[in-house]
Every structure is written in structure tokens, then in C-alpha cells.
Amino acid sequence: MSDFEQPRAGLPSLARSNFSTRSVPAEERHDYYRREVLVALDARDPEPGFTASITSLRLGDHAFYVTETGGHTMFRTPEMIAADGHDAHIVQFNIAGSHTGDFDGVPFAAGPGEVGICDLSRPMLLHSTSVKVLSTFLPRVQVQTVVPGIDLHGMVLDGNRAGLLIEHLTSVTRWFPQLIPQTLPGITRATVELLGACLAMEAGRADFGVRESPVLLRARGYVEHNLLEPSLNPAKISEALGVSRSTLYRLFEPLGGVTAYVWDRRLHLARAALLDPKRVRRISEIAFQCGFSSEAHFSRSFRKAFNIRPSDLRSLQPSLPDEPDGPFGRWTERVKAG
Numbered sequence: 001m002s003d004f005e006q007p008r009a010g011l012p013s014l015a016r017s018n019f020s021t022r023s024v025p026a027e028e029r030h031d032y033y034r035r036e037v038l039v040a041l042d043a044r045d046p047e048p049g050f051t052a053s054i055t056s057l058r059l060g061d062h063a064f065y066v067t068e069t070g071g072h073t074m075f076r077t078p079e080m081i082a083a084d085g086h087d088a089h090i091v092q093f094n095i096a097g098s099h100t101g102d103f104d105g106v107p108f109a110a111g112p113g114e115v116g117i118c119d120l121s122r123p124m125l126l127h128s129t130s131v132k133v134l135s136t137f138l139p140r141v142q143v144q145t146v147v148p149g150i151d152l153h154g155m156v157l158d159g160n161r162a163g164l165l166i167e168h169l170t171s172v173t174r175w176f177p178q179l180i181p182q183t184l185p186g187i188t189r190a191t192v193e194l195l196g197a198c199l200a201m202e203a204g205r206a207d208f209g210v211r212e213s214p215v216l217l218r219a220r221g222y223v224e225h226n227l228l229e230p231s232l233n234p235a236k237i238s239e240a241l242g243v244s245r246s247t248l249y250r251l252f253e254p255l256g257g258v259t260a261y262v263w264d265r266r267l268h269l270a271r272a273a274l275l276d277p278k279r280v281r282r283i284s285e286i287a288f289q290c291g292f293s294s295e296a297h298f299s300r301s302f303r304k305a306f307n308i309r310p311s312d313l314r315s316l317q318p319s320l321p322d323e324p325d326g327p328f329g330r331w332t333e334r335v336k337a338g
Contacts, residue, residue: 015058040086047071059184074126088137090118095272097131098224103154107217111224113268115162119153146196159268165194170275216251234258266290
């Protein structure tokens, strides 16, 4: 990695840093990841073959992270909260993979195309599959200016209501090489304002603030973990959960029904793949992987859902070039410390 750019006096800095475990012996990778990267959280129980790679983009005191890791469990305890005093929210867009867990007594489940929020002043336990996420840390004082009095810890925003924020986050990563320091304060403000706008849309729901039933959370988690299975259908979901099909239909009725929910999640998975800042795949490949019978069928469904063709969405932003790996931990510490 090249040295960070030196900003002119009085301007915030632009910098990029990469981290990877690929040169580390397999048995040491998870400990290396914990030691070099994790500051506000800790992790345990890595799945066999665990690897991690992170690209971090620093915009002054604000940073965006594109992270790929194998499956493991992450946590933040009351003891950690008391010791480090971090007072910010993590806003995380799932590009691929799923998370389930417990956020201070509240069940949590987030899959591809969804945005999850963690309050670092509260404990959490999070189990992940192999995932790719785009995340940022937002100081509490900034978040409270746009969403005062709302408990965000463990909140999940679906791709429909978080679309503006998702496209902003992915656009920043793609446009990073063209940014100039003068734009950085505005980008930070826009991130916070768009989070507020998405939460305002969420507040328009009749069930805003009402937590989902544990059975529905389990059902959504099962769907996320099996989204690419061609055989995924209401019968298989009800059998896996041990509930009747009529109960399953009743649970998913507020979400438009079981089948509609599965296809909606597949469309959001496809959109997340199209917005992936680093991995570019053919649209036909994404369509078939997400269960569509043809690229034309996928394009019609996608345009109906998002009012844009898949090819047009992909062409909106330039791709982010790869850079070599380099030191990461100390810079990450400074960014998160604010």
C-alpha cells in the first residue's frame, strides 16, 4: 500500500488502506484479524478456513469499510463498553451472507440487501456466515440530530426503505478515487441525513417499533440462509420451522406473503451483487444464481421492483480498483477513536 495522501493545510485527508489474512498461516488468521482490526468488538469460534480482507476508505475523520470474512461469532460485552467508552453506531449493509444474534435481549437477523444498526454503547452477540459487508461508524451526537429518541440498536432496514442509503454507501466506495478533500464534510453529512430519511420512511410503517415474533425471525433467518436453494418454498420452510403452513402464511401476510417475500429477497440479493464494489459478474450469472429462469425475466422483475434496469444500475458508477495490502490496525484505531 502506498503512503496516505498528505492533505493541504486546513483540509480533511483522503486515504485508503487494505488488510488481508491471505499471507498468514491458516491457524493464525483469526487471531491476526482480531489483533490487527477489531477495536470496538471481539470475535471467537471461527469456521474452518477462516479468512478476512478489508478495504477501508478514510474521508477525514469518517471511514467506510468493505469487509469480507469467513463465518465466526462477534460480540461486545458490558465490560468492553465500560473499558473503551466508544459512543457511536455501526451502520452495516450486507452485500452477501447473513447475520443472526442477540442485541441486548432483542433477536436480530439480517441478510443480503439489508442494513443493520449496532449501538456501541449496548452489548451484542452476532453469528455470521461467510459475509461481505459495507459499513461505517457514525458518532452518536450526529445520529441523534436526525433521529432523536429512537432506539436503533438491532434495527434492520430492508432494501426498499434503505435503498437511498445503500446506493449512497456503494457510490462512495466506487467514486472514492475521484473524490477531493473539499467534498468530504458534505459526504459525511449526507450519510447521516440519508440514515435519518430511511428511518423516517420506516417510521411510516404501522408496525414501526414493534419487534417481530421469534418464529417470524427464525423463518426470515431460514430464508436468508437458503435463499439460493431452488427448492425453497412454503412447504420446506414450514417443515424446517415445525409450524403449519397456515401459521407460516399468517406470519408473512404483513410482508406480502411467503412466496412474494422470497422473490423480493432474491431481487435484493441480486441488487446487492450488482452494487458489489469489488466483484463484477455478468448480469446473466447473477440472474441464474438468484433463481431466475432467464436474464430477460430477471430484467423485467428487477425493473418492476426498482424502476431501473440492472445494466443501468451497474453503469451509474465506476469500479473501484484494487490496491496492495498494507498496515491497517493503527489507522483503524485512530478512525474509530474519532
